[in-house]
Amino acid sequence: MIDSFDGLDPANSEDTDSSRTGGDPTPSHESTAPDHSRIQTIALDRPEARNALTVDGLESLAATIESQSTGTDSPAVIYLHGRGPAFCAGADLTAVADLDGDRDAAREFARLGQRVARAIETCPSIVVAGIDGPAMGGGLELALACDVRVGTPASTYGEPGVTFGLFGAWGGTARLPKLVGQGNALEFALSGRTVDAEEARRMGLISRIEDEPREVVASIAEHPGETLAVLKRRLRDDSTQAEQERREADAFGDLVAAHADEIESVLE
Structure with missing residues (x-):
């Protein structure tokens, strides 16, 4: 069974080098039903826009993941990946430009991305x-929210928003230094540079480099789901994240306005 969710027209995203594409509307992601309640696959599905996320795409992605927190038959593992040549190029920049400098609307957009990341952490x-x-900008931030990050040798990572006056506001400023250390986080975010898989692994952005990340998914799914859920809950316990995200969304709104x-x- 496949559940499809409609996205907005493909447009620009935070991957400013090569993500500006057009075309017909496509589903923003697809969710494949769990295989005997062990593994569920969610595919970001706007390949012509490098899986850039619109408002509609974020809302449907959040709802899909949140549904796993309310049911009694949650899969042991959710596998999140991107269709086509990219994992996710981040927020759709046309959606950001359409905010037209509205501080409050920008904060709401940031909170929507944070909702997706928080759903990943808490399910x-x-x-x-x-x-x-x-995995650029908001795409990287969604990856940072995941419990395990596995990159292929062709994967690349960056926070390019600083090059046009923004920064990732989907919880990345709180999560990044926890994963890579404050010094690495500052240099990485302030430079706007892109790193390859090997450097990402050395920094701690990803845990492993594999030709086929699904093999890691299968190995985790072999373990009892209840045990995995308890381990995640204990290892994820962090009462400061929500306050950091509130401040991050406020700052994002200020920058969009400015x-x-x-x-x-960037769109011209």
């Missing part, structure tokens, strides 16, 4: 990101 299933190709012209220029 009982172990969420594994299988990253092939670019840099509306720069954001628009």
Whole structure:
């Protein structure tokens, strides 16, 4: 069984080098029903836009993951990956430009991305990101929220928003330093540079490099689901994340209001 969710028209995303594409609307992601309640696959599915996330895409993705927290038959593992040449190029920049410098609307957009990341962290299933190709901006932030990150040799990682006056506001400023240390986080975010899989593994952005990330998913899914859920809950216990995300969303709103012209220029 496949559940499809409609996205907005493909448009620009935070991967400013090569994600500006057009075309017909496509589903923003697909969710494949769990295989005997062990593994559920969620595929980000806007390959022509490098899986850039729109408002509709974020809302449907959040609802899909949140549904795993309310049911009694949650899969042991959720495998999150991207269709086509990218994992996820981040927020759809057309959606950001359409905010037209509205501070409050920008904060709501940031909170929507945070909702997805928080759903990943709090759902009982172990969420594994299988990253092939670019994971940029908000796409990287979604990966950072996952419990396990496995990159292919072709995967790349970056936070390019700083180059046009923004930064990732889907919880990344709280999660990044916890994973890679404050020094690495500052250098990585402030430079706007892109790193390859080997450097990402050395930094701690990803745990492993594998040609086929699904093999890691299968190995985790062999263990009892209840035990996995309890381990995740204990290892994830962090009461400060929500407050950090609130401040992050406020700052994002301020920057969108201050840099509306720069954001628009990226689309030209």
